[in-house]
Amino acid sequence: MPPPTTAGTLPNRALHARLLRSGALDADPSAAAPLAASAANSSLPYALSLLRAHPSTFSYNTAIRSLAHGPRPHLAVALYRSMLLGPLSNPNNYTYPPLLAACARLLPASSPTPAAAPGTAVHASLFRRGLDSRDRFIGASLLSFYAAAGDLPAARQVFDASPPGQRDLPLWNSLLHAHLSQGFYAHVLRLSRQMPAADEVTLLALVSACSHLGALDTGRWAHASYARTRRSTTRNLGTALLNMYMRCGDVESAWSVFRETLDKDVRTWSVMIAGLATNGLPRDALALFAEMKNTGVDPDSITMTAVLSACAHAGMVDEGKKFLDCMPVEYRVQPTIEHYGCVVDLLGRAGQLDEALALIKTVPFKADVVLWGALLVACRVHKNVDMGEMAAMEILKLDPQHAGACVFLSNVYADAGKWDLVQGVRSSMKEHKIYKPPGSSIVELNGVVYEFLSGDRSHPQSDRIYAMLDEICKTLSLKGHKPSTKEVTFDVDEEDKEVCISQHSEKLALALGLISTTRGDVIRIVKNLRICEDCHSVMKIVSEVYDRVIVVRDRNRFHHFKNGSCSCLDYW
DNA sequence: TTAGGGTTAG
Numbered sequence: 001m002p003p004p005t006t007a008g009t010l011p012n013r014a015l016h017a018r019l020l021r022s023g024a025l026d027a028d029p030s031a032a033a034p035l036a037a038s039a040a041n042s043s044l045p046y047a048l049s050l051l052r053a054h055p056s057t058f059s060y061n062t063a064i065r066s067l068a069h070g071p072r073p074h075l076a077v078a079l080y081r082s083m084l085l086g087p088l089s090n091p092n093n094y095t096y097p098p099l100l101a102a103c104a105r106l107l108p109a110s111s112p113t114p115a116a117a118p119g120t121a122v123h124a125s126l127f128r129r130g131l132d133s134r135d136r137f138i139g140a141s142l143l144s145f146y147a148a149a150g151d152l153p154a155a156r157q158v159f160d161a162s163p164p165g166q167r168d169l170p171l172w173n174s175l176l177h178a179h180l181s182q183g184f185y186a187h188v189l190r191l192s193r194q195m196p197a198a199d200e201v202t203l204l205a206l207v208s209a210c211s212h213l214g215a216l217d218t219g220r221w222a223h224a225s226y227a228r229t230r231r232s233t234t235r236n237l238g239t240a241l242l243n244m245y246m247r248c249g250d251v252e253s254a255w256s257v258f259r260e261t262l263d264k265d266v267r268t269w270s271v272m273i274a275g276l277a278t279n280g281l282p283r284d285a286l287a288l289f290a291e292m293k294n295t296g297v298d299p300d301s302i303t304m305t306a307v308l309s310a311c312a313h314a315g316m317v318d319e320g321k322k323f324l325d326c327m328p329v330e331y332r333v334q335p336t337i338e339h340y341g342c343v344v345d346l347l348g349r350a351g352q353l354d355e356a357l358a359l360i361k362t363v364p365f366k367a368d369v370v371l372w373g374a375l376l377v378a379c380r381v382h383k384n385v386d387m388g389e390m391a392a393m394e395i396l397k398l399d400p401q402h403a404g405a406c407v408f409l410s411n412v413y414a415d416a417g418k419w420d421l422v423q424g425v426r427s428s429m430k431e432h433k434i435y436k437p438p439g440s441s442i443v444e445l446n447g448v449v450y451e452f453l454s455g456d457r458s459h460p461q462s463d464r465i466y467a468m469l470d471e472i473c474k475t476l477s478l479k480g481h482k483p484s485t486k487e488v489t490f491d492v493d494e495e496d497k498e499v500c501i502s503q504h505s506e507k508l509a510l511a512l513g514l515i516s517t518t519r520g521d522v523i524r525i526v527k528n529l530r531i532c533e534d535c536h537s538v539m540k541i542v543s544e545v546y547d548r549v550i551v552v553r554d555r556n557r558f559h560h561f562k563n564g565s566c567s568c569l570d571y572w
Numbered sequence: 573t574t575a576g577g578g579t580t581a582g
Contacts, residue, residue, distance in 0.1 A: 030574070058574065065575075097576040140577035170578035177578070204580035211581085239581045271581055302582045 012038065016050070029054035029088075037066040044075055048082065055088040061095050068102035076102035077118050084125075093135040096126050100141040104148035119145045136166035140174050147178030169197055176205040185209040189218060200226075200237055207240045214526035214553050216248035217447040223257075233261050239268045246275025249524060249551035249558050266300050274306035279558045280567020282314035299331050301339075308342035312349055315569075320346040337365045341374050348378025349571050353387055369398050376408060381571055385412050403429075403436050441505035442526040445516045452508040459512065468511040472542060473502060479541055506535045506552060510542065519547040527554045530572065540564050 015035055024031045032054045039047035040063040047063055060083040067076035080099050083089050103119030123142060126132050133139065139162040146155035155178040162171065172195050179187040188209035192202060203226050210219035223241055227233075233241065238261030245254035258264075258272050269292045276285035289307050292299070299307070304327050311320030324343050327333045340363045347356035356375055360367050372394045379388030389412055395405040406429050413421040429435070442451050450459065459465060506527050513523035531539075531554045543550050544564035552559040560567035 033574080061575065094575050101577085135576090137577045142577095144578070168577090173578040175578090177580085180580090199578095201579045205578095208580060236580055240579095241581090243581045267581055274582055300582095306582070 025054045029056040030058035032056070033059040033062040036060075036063040039063075040066045040075070040079070041070040041072075044079075048079070051079075051082075051089070052086065055086045057083075057089050057092055057095070060089045061092075061098070064095065064102075065098035068098040068105070073102035073105040074118075077106075077122070080122070091126075091129065091131075093131055093138055096122065096131065096138045097141040100138075100145045104145045107148050119149060133161050133163065136162070136168060136171060139166060140171045143171065143174045143178065147174065147181060150182065152178055152182045152184070169195075169199055169202070172196075173199075173201045173205065176202065180205050180209055183212075185212045189213070189215070198225075200234065204237060204240050207237070207244045211240075211244040211247040213449070214248050214442060214524065215444055215449060216245075216250055216524060217444055219244045219248060220253075221447075233257065235261060235263050235265060235268060238264075239271055242268070242275070243271045246271065246279060247553065249279060249553060249560065251276070251279050251281065264295075264297070266297055266303060269297055270300070270303040270306055273303060274309065277306055277310035277313050280313070280560050282310040282312075282316075285310035286314070286316075286319075299333060301333050301336060304331065304333050304335075305338050305342060308339055308346065312342055312346035313568075315350060317346060317350045317352070337363065337368055337371065340365070341370045344371055344374040345378070348374055348382075351378075351382050353378055353382060353384055357387065367394070369395050369402060372398070373404065376405065377572075380408060385416070388412060401432055401434050403434050406434055407436065437528065439505045439527065439529050441509040441528075443509040443513050444524060445513065450509070450512060452505040452512075454505050455503040456505065456508055459508075461512065461515065464515055465508055465511045468515055469502060469507060472507075472511065472514075472538070475545055476538060476541055479545070481537065481541055504532060504535050506531060507538065510539065510550065513550075514542070514546055514548070517548060520549075522549045522551060524551045525553070527552060530555050531559060536566065536570070536572075540566055 012035060019025045019031055019035070032050055033056075036047045036050050036059045039050065044067075051059055051063060060079065064076045064079050064083070067073065067079060076099055080091070080095070083091060083095070099122055100119060103122055106118060123132070123145075126138065131138060132142070139158055143155050143158045146152070146158060155175065159167070159171065159175050172191075176188055176191055176195075179185075179191065186209075188205055192198065192206045195202065198206075203222055206222045207219055210216070210222065219241075223244075226237065238257055242254045242257040242261070245251070245257060254272065254275055258268070261268055269288070273285045273288050273292070276282065276288060285306065289299070289303070289310070292303075304323065307323055308320055311317075311323065320343055324335055324339060327335060327339070340359065344356045344359055347353070347359065353375070356378060360371050360375060363371065372391045376388055376391040376395065379385070379391055388408060392405040392409045392412075395402050399405075406425055410422050410425040410429075413419075413425065438453055440451055440453050442449055444450075452459070456462075457466075506525055509525045510523065513525070517523055531552055536559065539550050539552060539559065539561045541564065542548070543561035550559075550561040552561070554572070557568060557572055559572070
């Protein structure tokens with residue numbers, strides 16, 4: 001019998017004694033399983049001695065499972081090792097799914113591959129036993145583990161190695177999620193088309209991929225196909241759908257999903273509030289926040305970020321500051337550095353740069369790149385060169401690779417004609433291999449996604465697109481628009497600079513959009529970088545002259561161009 | 573014999 005234990009909470013000794021007295025443990029050692037499982041997390045030495053006295057594969061598996069979902073998952077791996085030592089407890093196909101889940105939980109949240117060692121060792125171990133492709137549960141667990149480790153090729157390999165008969169819906173969904181979590185959104189769309197069936201989990205991944213891509217038509221199609229088969233929208237799918245509509249700039253559809261989603265939780269509300277704030281409807285966002293409080297849902301940290309961002313977008317400086325001050329008491333949400341970032345943005349937009357700087361200096365955290373970055377944007381918009389230079393320097397101290405700060409400095413120096421300093425920034429960027437990713441824009445027309453780079457001529461209708469651009473230019477000059485080439489010096493890449501500003505990717509996307517739509521239509525463009533000043537003013541004029549609503553999602557926010565003005569109120 | 577895999581939104 002196992003020695004008495006001294007550590008941890010007390011195991012169920014009464015049960016243990018009963019099992020021993022009745023001889024149940026001798027007749028069937030797996031009778032120890034419930035006891036081993038419950039003891040594993042409270043007193044592992046006790047569980048271990050119990051398992052050693054009455055070894056069975058079943059009991060070990062049960063205890064490993066219990067540890068895998070407990071507070072110290074690494075102990076599941078330890079128990080597995082001791083399981084391998086006993087002759088009467090050989091692992092079987094039930095051993096590995098919980099064990100691999102434990103390995104996935106051991107991975108640090110942020111860093112990918114390196115910490116994958118225990119999981120790959122487990123993979124090797126089950127490979128040696130010939131168990132790796134026999135069982136669909138093991139396959140799915142392995143795939144999920146590699147996905148969690150950020151090793152997409154390995155995840156893919158597990159899928160490819162699994163016999164087609166084992167590729168059931170959960171395995172496919174694991175594969176989708178693996179691509180989603182690594183940012184391969186177009187692959188998610190492609191894979192989902194190859195799937196023999198789809199369920200809610202599939203649609204969640206698909207809709208989420210559409211949000212990232214801004215692929216509204218595909219997202220709508222997914223929504224419609226779901227609506228055909230189900231009665232009501234579940235909370236999770238509803239939240240994912242309205243996030244998708246918001247991130248595609250379709251506020252109306254987001255509202256209708258929001259209304260029909262029953263049983264809304266804090267995430268549902270937060271997504272809606274944040275979406276309204278970033279889509280140029282900050283006052284609606286704040287009104288919705290008030291409604292949320294009335295329904296008794298408590299805001300969390302994310303909700304407060306959305307609320308503060310709404311204040312910033314609405315220029316409601318005093319309200320924003322008040323929310324920041326009262327949130328720990330009134331909403332029991334402790335302000336984080338993100339919240340301070342929103343308020344720096346709020347002050348910066350309002351032109352209160354000194355106060356924004358003062359706030360950065362008093363935040364109870366070490367100021368980060370985001371905080372200084374918010375100030376940098378404000379300095380750029382309000383043309384405060386000295387403070388902007390200081391902010392850029394602070395950013396480069398924290399992140400010497402920060403392209404935005406380099407570009408800002410180079411631009412400031414170029415404006416001032418300090419070419420030696422410009423050269424200095426440029427060569428330092430070259431030395432550190434800092435580059436601005438090439439600008440690209442996506443426009444989705446009739447369900448087909450087109451991508452443009454700057455100066456792109458790869459589109460089959462390229463001639464018509466450039467003819468349209470010419471026409472736009474003529475219209476603009478009639479309207480008195482002068483191209484703002486100021487930001488050309490922002491371009492880091494020499495080649496980029498030579499590409500005329502009139503061929504920026506978002507302008508090409510716009511031209512194709514104009515050719516393919518008629519008056520009153522909506523043109524939706526997704527840009528990977530921040531929209532440049534010239535493109536921004538061109539979009540405004542085009543929205544009026546050609547009578548289109550143009551929705552541009554850039555790196556940070558939405559621009560809804562309509563009747564000659566933009567929802568961002570020219571601050572971005 | 574008993575038990576095991578996928579889940580999304582800010």
